[in-house]
Each structure stands twice: as C-alpha cells, then as structure tokens.
Amino acid sequence: MYTSHEDIGYDFEDDPKDKKTLKPHPNIDGGWAWMMVLSSFFVHILIMGSQMALGVLNVEWLEEFHQSRGLTAWVSSLSMGITLIVGFGSGMAYLPAVVMVGRYFQKRRALAQGLSTTGTGFGAFLMTVLLKYLCAEYGWRNAMFIQGAVSLNLCVCGALMRPLSPGKDGNNPGGRHPQVLPAPSTESIKSNGPVSRAEEKGDPPGNEETLSDLAAQACQEKAGLRKNMGALRVLKTVSQLTLRVRKGFRDWYSGYFGAASLFTNRMFVAFIFWALFAYSSFVIPFIHLPEIVDLYNLSEQNDVFPLTSIIAIVHIFGKVILGIVADLPCISVWNVFLMANFTLVLSIFILPLMHTYAGLAVICALIGFSSGYFSLMPVVTEDLVGIEHLANAYGIIICANGISALLGPPFAGWIYDITQKYDFSFYICGLLYMVGILFLLIQPCLRFIEQSRKKYMDGAHV
Numbered sequence: 001m002y003t004s005h006e007d008i009g010y011d012f013e014d015d016p017k018d019k020k021t022l023k024p025h026p027n028i029d030g031g032w033a034w035m036m037v038l039s040s041f042f043v044h045i046l047i048m049g050s051q052m053a054l055g056v057l058n059v060e061w062l063e064e065f066h067q068s069r070g071l072t073a074w075v076s077s078l079s080m081g082i083t084l085i086v087g088f089g090s091g092m093a094y095l096p097a098v099v100m101v102g103r104y105f106q107k108r109r110a111l112a113q114g115l116s117t118t119g120t121g122f123g124a125f126l127m128t129v130l131l132k133y134l135c136a137e138y139g140w141r142n143a144m145f146i147q148g149a150v151s152l153n154l155c156v157c158g159a160l161m162r163p164l165s166p167g168k169d170g171n172n173p174g175g176r177h178p179q180v181l182p183a184p185s186t187e188s189i190k191s192n193g194p195v196s197r198a199e200e201k202g203d204p205p206g207n208e209e210t211l212s213d214l215a216a217q218a219c220q221e222k223a224g225l226r227k228n229m230g231a232l233r234v235l236k237t238v239s240q241l242t243l244r245v246r247k248g249f250r251d252w253y254s255g256y257f258g259a260a261s262l263f264t265n266r267m268f269v270a271f272i273f274w275a276l277f278a279y280s281s282f283v284i285p286f287i288h289l290p291e292i293v294d295l296y297n298l299s300e301q302n303d304v305f306p307l308t309s310i311i312a313i314v315h316i317f318g319k320v321i322l323g324i325v326a327d328l329p330c331i332s333v334w335n336v337f338l339m340a341n342f343t344l345v346l347s348i349f350i351l352p353l354m355h356t357y358a359g360l361a362v363i364c365a366l367i368g369f370s371s372g373y374f375s376l377m378p379v380v381t382e383d384l385v386g387i388e389h390l391a392n393a394y395g396i397i398i399c400a401n402g403i404s405a406l407l408g409p410p411f412a413g414w415i416y417d418i419t420q421k422y423d424f425s426f427y428i429c430g431l432l433y434m435v436g437i438l439f440l441l442i443q444p445c446l447r448f449i450e451q452s453r454k455k456y457m458d459g460a461h462v
C-alpha cells in the first residue's frame with residue numbers, strides 16, 4: 001500500500017512555522033475553479049491534441065522528403081520533446097494548465113484533472129480531421145500555418161487563469177495592511193520654512209520680498225522631500241525584489257539539490273524512471289499508425305474512421321471514468337493507476353498481432369481507455385510530494401515524459417528501417433514499459449516483505 005505525502009516521513013521546510021496549510025477558500029472545489037478546468041481543457045485541445053495529430057503530417061513528410069522512418073520521426077519527436085523537456089513555446093502554457101487545476105480542487109481533484117485532460121482526446125480527434133482536410137486542400141505547409149494561427153487561442157486560455165488569493169480581500173490578497181510611507185505633515189513644513197498665516201498678517205508690507213523668498217524656499221524643500229521619498233520608494237522596491245529573488249533561488253536550490261530535495265524521496269525517483277519509459281508507448285501509435293494502416297492496405301476503412309480518432313475518443317471516456325473511480329473512498333488511486341498501466345502494456349504487445357481493421361480498432365480502443373491514467377498523474381505526484389511541491393515535481397515528470405516522447409518514435413522508426421516491420425518496435429517498447437512499471441512495484445514489494453517479516457517475528461515472539 002502506498003503512503004500519501006503526509007506519511008512520507010520527511011519535511012521540505014526548514015522551520016515548521018513556515019509550513020503553509022490549505023485554508024478554506026470560496027473558489028476551491030467551486031466557483032472560478034470550474035473556469036480553470038475549462039481553460040485547461042482548451043489548453044489540452046490546442047497543445048496535446050495538436051501533438052497527437054502529427055502522425056498525419058508524418059505521412060506527408062515521408063512522401064515529400066523520401067527519408068527513412070527513423071529520421072522522419074525525429075520531426076514529430078522534437079516537437080513533443082522540446083515542448084515537454086525545455087518548456088519553450090506551448091510548454092509554457094501546458095504545465096500551468098495542469099498545476100492550477102490541482103491547486104483549485106481538493107475533494108474532486110482526480111475528476112477535475114480527468115475532465116480537463118480530456119481535451120487531449122478531443123484535440124487529437126479534431127486536429128486529425130482538420131489536418132487531413134487542410135493537407136488535402138492547401139498542402140502540409142499551409143496547414144501548419146493555419147494550425148499555428150489556431151494555437152493563438154492559448155492567449156485567451158491564459159487570461160482565464162489566476163492564482164488563489166489567501167486573503168479575503170481581493171484588493172489585498174495577502175491579508176496585510178498596505179504599507180504607506182508617511183507623507184510630510186503641514187506642521188513639519190511650517191516649522192522648516194513657511195510662516196503661518198498669523199505671522200503673514202502681522203508683517204508689514206515691506207516684508208513681501210522676504211515672504212516670497214520664504215515661500216520659494218518652502219517649495220524647493222517640498223520638491224526635495226518628494227524626490228527623497230521617491231528615491232526611498234525605489235530603494236525599498238529594489239530591496240524587496242532582491243529578497244524575493246534570493247528566497248526563490250534558495251527554495252529552488254533546496255527543493256532540487258538540498259538535503260530535503262525531491263530526489264531524496266525514493267518513490268518519487270522510481271516514478272521518474274517510470275515516466276522515462278512510459279510515454280513513448282502512448283506516443284508511438286499516434287505517430288506510426290497512419291503508416292501502418294497503409295502497409296496493411298486498410299486506407300479505405302481508415303479514411304472512414306481513423307484508428308487514431310478511436311484512440312482519441314475512447315481516451316476521453318477513459319480519463320473521466322478513471323478519474324471518477326479513483327475518487328471513490330474505497331479505492332486507492334495507486335491501484336487504478338497500476339491496473340491502467342498493465343492494460344496499456346498488454347495492448348502494446350497485442351497490437352502487432354492484429355492485421356485487420358476490426359482487430360486494430362479493438363486494440364486502439366484499449367490503448368485509448370487505459371491511457372486515461374494520464375489524468376491521475378498529477379494526483380499521484382501530489383500523493384508523493386505534497387501540494388506545495390506539486391509544480392516542481394510535476395515539471396520533472398513532464399520532462400521525463402518529454403525525453404520518452406523525444407526518443408520513442410525515432411527508435412521505433414529505426415527498428416522498422418532495420419527489420420522492415422513495426423512488430424519488433426512495439427515489442428521492444430512494451431518491454432521497456434514493463435521495466436518502468438517494475439520501478440513502481442519496487443517500493444510496495446519492499447514494504448510487503450518488511451510487514452510480513454515483522455508479523456513473523458511478532459508471531460515467533462508470542
């Protein structure tokens with residue numbers, strides 16, 4: 001049995017007083033939280049859906065450039081890998097879209113993540129149909145221009161996202177009173193230079209020049225005081241910014257490389273190794289299935305209803321159903337996660353044995369449903385490291401997925417170039433996936449052995 005982040009037994013904060021506790025908020029599990037789900041849903045459509053539809057362009061590139069499968073697959077892999085590993089471009093929108101949903105939900109986090117990530121399935125289905133039409137009408141180059149223009153809607157999705165304010169007052173989210181620098185009082189000005197009205201009235205008319213000089217001097221002092229106050233405000237802002245940068249760098253360094261870093265959590269490290277092997281088994285069918293259909297002479301049936309669209313549609317239901325099941329109080333999210341992984345591995349092994357459209361459609365449906373466990377990845381990650389470190393931890397997992405997506409499709413294409421079959425590509429990827437799952441099973445197996453040994457020792461003692 002896996003433990004949650006409360007039971008891991010280590011603390012990321014130096015001072016227990018600095019720990020942040022989640023307080024009830026009107027937008028948690030309701031209100032603006034559902035707008036976050038909607039925004040994340042469209043982000044998944046525009047980013048992940050577009051990435052999953054690259055198999056259509058892969059066929060166009062093979063016909064245009066007449067290069068090997070392994071070399072051509074690098075184009076799609078670089079698109080996915082750079083997005084997930086480096087975080088440039090669409091990657092800057094993808095990670096916040098996932099993490100923000102987790103911050104806005106507590107009770108139904110798995111369901112919320114499932115609903116938001118169903119955008120991947122919708123996007124894969126819609127973008128596959130759209131790219132096929134655009135390539136047929138305008139060519140693949142113009143199709144990519146139009147796809148880029150559609151992706152500009154990510155700006156609208158980003159505008160819907162806003163952080164949770166811990167304070168009740170919207171204008172003052174920190175709950176603190178704003179610090180206002182004291183302005184010079186009229187009494188201090190009068191004591192420094194200007195004369196009072198009573199003195200002005202008592203002065204004879206011959207002192208008008210003296211009064212004007214005093215007034216000019218007072219104005220100069222006011223101007224100097226304002227300059228000094230402005231300089232003080234600038235210095236204060238710079239010092240506060242410096243402190244924030246230093247604190248952020250210190251937290252970042254301690255989180256990744258310090259004594260209490262994420263990598264001291266053995267189960268999280270095992271989860272990283274799983275991510276390194278897992279994602280390629282989901283990406284490879286999307287990239288290479290359109291060509292496999294051509295090799296099996298199933299193009300006519302596939303044009304009516306593409307196999308990648310079957311994966312995408314069933315993927316939608318898989319994410320929602322697995323999210324609902326994982327939220328049930330009597331079921332462990334880890335058990336659901338592992339069962340879905342085993343089903344996906346079995347489907348990858350069976351896929352090369354199918355040479356009819358009906359058989360491939362059934363296996364693609366299994367791949368789509370079992371791959372719905374991607375909606376549980378943020379929940380599982382939070383179980384390991386806690387909500388405060390979810391952003392950093394999930395970023396590492398996404399980076400590992402990016403490496404897998406970067407190397408998987410070219411590797412499968414390279415195996416085809418050697419063997420002239422895709423069968424061995426799927427078999428080898430399935431074996432690598434099994435290695436990743438074994439990393440997930442190490443920790444519970446060790447705990448089971450330890451608990452059995454403890455029970456045996458207690459029984460022998462009695």
